[in-house]
Amino acid sequence: MDFMGSTATAQYTFMGHQPQQGSFLPSTRISDNRVSSDPSCSGIHTRSPSVSWCPAVYYRTAHAEPIQSLNISAVQPFSSTNYFNNIDSSKVPPIFLSARQALYTRYAPKDWHNAQLTNYLASDKICAASARLRSDAIGLAHEKDEQAFKNNFESSRHIAEIINDIEYWESELEKTKDNMKRKIDDVEFIQREVKRLLSETEKPLRIVQENLYEREKRQGIDLVRDNVERELIREVDTIELSQQKLRQMLERLGFQNALNFAGLHELERDVQDKSRARVLDSAAHNIQTTSSGIKFYEGIEYVDNTISVPESWTRYTQENIRRAVAGISQSDELLSATNQLMATIYDDIWSQWNHVNTSLENRLQEEKVAKNKIQSHLEKIRHEIVDVEQTIEFLKKTIADQEAFLQVAQTRLETRNRRPNVEACRDSAMLRLIQEVHDLHAAIADLYGKLRQEENALQLLLRTQSTLEQDLEIKNNSLSIDSEKVMSIRRTFIMGAPEKSLVTSVSFSQPHDLITV
Structure with missing residues (x-):
């Protein structure tokens, strides 16, 4: 039987129970006070070996064989699992269980002073370490506050650029x-x-058709x-061809x-979208930390409902403008x-109208000349008839x-x-009368x-005379038709001149500091 014991600060390896690593304070659970059932130890109270700070006296047959070196602590309080080791490299003196239950609870003054110095x-x-941690936390x-202000400023600047x-x-x-x-x-x-103009062409067409009918x-x-x-007939063809060209031009227009x-x-949809986007971006640009209505939107940074990038965004508007400018240019060419x-x-219609009038005037002149000649010949015939009648009479x-x-x-x-006998002589008088x-x-x-x-x-x-008189009636009828029924309605050109539309040129300027594609 050996009487064994040790102080609480002795650094031994204890036999039997292995303490848990990372525990620096003694267990605070309720001790188990039991009376030993050993007859030789009857009446002696023992304590649980887990309560290391309470001494105990008992008899035990044992053979001490340390499992670790005496200069190495069984518990490594400054391991990577120790919180204070992460703070500073200095070692905090640990409090360990002794390998054996101490026989007495007395410490040396040196131990007391060392414990105080260690605690200090x-x-x-x-x-x-706490001050450094606090300084690091404040820094x-x-x-982070400065970075947040900088990020907010950069975001506001980018939003302002987008608004511009x-x-x-x-x-x-x-x-x-x-x-x-x-x-x-x-x-x-x-x-x-x-x-x-298409409706105006109906008037000369109706007139020329009426002229042909007359x-x-x-x-x-x-x-x-x-x-x-x-x-x-050429005027009719000209007007109908002009009407066909005008109808085709109406289809193109x-x-x-x-x-x-x-x-x-x-363009209107793009303007409306950009106006809406400008209002929203302006509202987003004016949002500050003091603004009302701000709140958390968890996971909003992972929501991506964008459908374009700056290049495609610029290209979309440029294409709309280019398409509109191309349409304006095509409209100018068409105008x-x-x-x-x-x-x-x-x-063409005016020229053909004049050609018809010129031909009609020439024809009227020919008809008038023919009429005058007929009248002249008819007058001669009439005089001749009178002379012939007089000659006949x-x-x-x-x-x-x-x-x-x-x-x-x-x-x-x-x-x-009736002369008698020889008096009936064929004399010269008789011959002359016969000759007469x-x-x-x-x-x-x-x-x-x-006769x-x-x-x-x-x-x-x-x-x-009858032929000439009939021809004269025909000429009079032709003159009446050409002068009164044809020329009378063609003296004034009833087709109004068209009004010209002004053609304006449109220029397209490239923006600065934007992506050009």
């Missing part, structure tokens, strides 16, 4: 939208002008395919204006082409006179034929021949 040193080191707080970009593009979109609206108004104006009322030889009729309205819709087409159509009178002389001569012969009768018969026959010729000539003159 540990207190100073812990206070210094970290100031650093949005305002710039919004102004560009507004200018382009205003230009597009004016161009749509120009296209609509030129559409109305084209429609008006000229079909010409009679006889005057129902001819003259230069006037050819020019009238309508299609272009549909594209312009689509581009305007894209110029429409103005040129309307001017050309107006000039003269011939008839001459024949009557010749017949009277013939009667005289024949009566003389008949009277002398023969001469009178020949003269009367010649006169009757001339028949004159009568035939008179009939021919009368037929010619």
Whole structure:
């Protein structure tokens, strides 16, 4: 039986129970006071070996064999699991269980002074570590606060730059939208002008068709395919071709204006989106730590509902503006082409109208000349008819006179034929009377021949007179149609001149400090 014991500060390795590492203070659980059942130790109280600070006296047969070196503590309080070891490299003196229960509870003064010094040193080191920790915490707080202010400033600066970009593009979109609206108004104006010009072409077309219808009322030889009729048909072809070109131009203008309205819709939607984004970004820019309504939104930084990047964001607006500017440029080209087409159509119809009028005036002049010639010839025919009639009357009178002389001569012969006997002599008087009768018969026959010729000539003159009078009526009818029913409604050109639409050029400027794609 060995009597063994040790102080609480002795650094031995104890036999049997191995203390838990990382525990620096004795256990505070209730001790187990039991009476030993050993007869030799009856009446001696023992304590649980776990209560290391309470001494105990007992008898035990044991053989002490330390399992560790005496210069190495069984418990390493400055291991990586020790909190104070993380604070400072100085070692805090631990309090360990003795390997054996101490027989008495007395310490040496040196141990007492060493324990006090150790506690003071540990207190100073812990206070210094705490002060350093507090200084580090305050420095970290100031650093993070400064970083938070810097991050907030940088975020505000970036939001302000985005707001400036949005305002710039919004102004560009507004200018382009205003230009597009004016161009749509120009296209609509030129559409109305084209429609008006198309309706105006119906008036000369109706007139030329009426002219052709009226000229079909010409009679006889005057129902001819003259230069006037050819020019009238050419005028109909010109007007119908012009109407076809105007209808095609109306279709092109309508299609272009549909594209312009689509581009305007894209611009308005882009302006509306940018206005909404500018309002939201301005509201976000004005949010401060003192603003009301701010709160936590857990996980909001992981929510990504973006659908574009700065390059695509800029490209989208640039494409809208370029598309609108291209539409405006195409509209300008179409407006110029429409103005040129309307001017050309107006000039063509006006020129053909003048060609018809010139041909009609020439035709009227020809008809007047023909009428005057017919009237002149008719006057001659009438005079000739009068002369022939007088000649016929003269011939008839001459024949009557010749017949009277013939009667005289024949009566003389008949009277002398009643002479008696030898008195019926064929004397010179008898011969002369016979010759006179023969001469009178020949003269009367010649006169009757001339009379028949004159009568035939008179009939021919009368037929010619009738033909000339009929031709004169035809010419009068043609003159009446061409001058009163055709030329009278063509003296004034009833087609109004088209109004030109102004063509304005639109320039597109690239923004500064923005991504150009």
